[in-house]
Amino acid sequence: MADDIRPASRRPETAAEPEGRWLAEVAAGASRDAGGVDVQLLGEYLPMLADAAVHGRRPRREELDVVEALGRRAAEQGISAGRVVQLYLSAARRLWHDLPAVARSRDCEAVRVAATAVLQVVDDAVATLAEGYAVARRDLVRREETLRRELVDDLLRGDSDLGALVERAEPFGLDLARAHRVALAAPSRRLPDADAAISALEAVIFDRLGDRDVLVATKDGLLVVIAPADATTAQRVAPPPEPSGELGQLMHRELTRLPRGDTWRIAVGRAHPGLYGIARSYEEAREALSMAGRLQVTAPVVDAHDLLVYRVLLRDQPAIVDLVQAVLGPLVNARGGAQPLLDTLREYFDTGAVATESAKRLHVSVRTVTYRLDRVRRLTGYHPADPAHRFTLQAAVLGAKALNWPAQPLPASG
Known part of the structure; x- marks a missing residue:
């Protein structure tokens, strides 16, 4: 042609x-x-x-x-x-x-x-x-998701071979020599579109933190974020006020914007260095998530650092059960039960033993607060205003909150 x-x-x-x-x-x-x-x-x-x-x-x-x-x-x-x-x-x-x-x-x-x-x-x-x-x-996306999931599982377990994990983490930009914190996001119902949630979190965290050293995945129905922290943070006695809270707030804002969004609760572990620090931060975040539910915390973002005292108390549950029973048990004999007196003690301690501020928070008169504190002294033998008694009473009040007493019966102590 x-x-x-x-x-x-x-x-x-x-x-x-x-x-x-x-x-x-x-x-x-x-x-x-x-x-x-x-x-x-x-x-x-x-x-x-x-x-x-x-x-x-x-x-x-x-x-x-x-x-x-x-x-x-x-x-x-x-x-x-x-x-x-x-x-x-x-x-x-x-x-x-x-x-x-x-x-x-x-x-x-x-x-x-x-x-x-x-x-x-x-x-x-x-x-x-x-x-x-x-x-x-x-195929590449599915393969990467599988590798990411397996890597996260091994990182959070904390008992895998370090050399192999360093090699597997490198393609994801994760530097295991740095300090990291782990944040967990739990939906109020089942986990929605995981891919959309992971993509949204990755985009906003990379943009805000300016660091590729972030890993986002799912585990046991939760979203998991492994994010870097200042290497010096893990060595401080008190953590800086912003980084962990900023990560949690950032995650919460982004997740609530998702289509068909759910009510989310975010728990952020403390920053720890190295491979085993990731597993430790994860355990703290997981405990914080569980404890926030038990303590009926209303805030959508909880920091493991803020719940450290409850972790210490519940580490020896038989001892804290015995403390609550011995110190606060007599309050059940009060008119109206133990709960009003416990609420008064909690606010009294939270306000630094200021009766007027406690009354404002409880929406009662100052006279009611002082009356209830006196009832506590008479029933338990511990005076809330006495420095020698205050620590014991406050530890028992925190233990009661952790055990959800008196709404639930105390576990058997031994």
């Missing part, structure tokens, strides 16, 4: 110029157009285009299978879909422009047929390329 067709290229065709060199020049130009994408990703695409233009041949299935494999290779190499598609489209444009056998011809029908054949190849090849790319990307 193409004997009477002459090139439209401004570059004169010479009989001595090999076809392979010409196609190589087209491929090189297309690679430049696509930002330097490897010409090897074109495979036999250019000969397919030339064959379609000259002979009108459509690509065979096995040829398209090769194109699909090239799409998968591009995805595995981390090349963007836009750039690899641009490579193919630019190659087609350049080939048509410089095609030695097809260009400007008096036979319009011949040119139309050639153009139709070339466009069909472009359509089939690009669609197949994109399909291969998408399949590979899905």
Whole structure:
């Protein structure tokens, strides 16, 4: 069909110029157009285009299978879909422009047929390329999710081989020599779309912290965030006021914005250095999450540091049960039960033993507060205003709150 067709290229065709060199020049130009994408990703695409233009041949299935494999290779190499598609489209444009056998011809029908054949190849090849790319990307995402989940499980368990974990953590940008804190996010019902939640958290945390050393995953129906902390933080007696709270508030704000959002509770562990520090921070966050529920904490974000005293108290549960029973047990004999007296003691201690402020918080008169404190003294033998008695009473009040007494009976002490 193409004997009477002459090139439209401004570059004169010479009989001595090999076809392979010409196609190589087209491929090189297309690679430049696509930002330097490897010409090897074109495979036999250019000969397919030339064959379609000259002979009108459509690509065979096995040829398209090769194109699909090239799409998968591009995805595995981390090349963007836009750039690899641009490579193919630019190659087609350049080939048509410089095609030695097809260009400007008096036979319009011949040119139309050639153009139709070339466009069909472009359509089939690009669609197949994109399909291969998408399949590979899905496989890569699934593989990364599996690796991420397994890495998080091993990090939080804290008993895996350090050398192997360092190697596995490196692709995720996690530096196990740094200090990290772990935050857990629990929905009020079941975990919603985990992928959307992970993507949202990663984007906002990377943007805010300016650090790639963050890992977000799911575990046991919870969202888990492993985030870096100032290496000096773990050595301080008192933590800085912001970082852990900032992470928790950041997570809470982002999660509540999700479509079909839920009510979330966030617990943040303290910062600890090294691999085992991650496992320790996770255990603290998990205990804080559980304890916040038991203590009926209304705040959506809880910090493990703020609940340390309850962890200490419950470490020896038989002892704290015995303390509550021995010190506060007599309060059940008061008119109205133990709860009003316990509430008064709690506010009294929280306000630094200031009766007027306690009365404001309880919405009662100062006289009522002083009356209740006197009732405590008479029933228990401990005077809330006496420094020698105050520590025992306050420890017992905290223990009662941790055990949810008197709403629930005290566990058997032994």
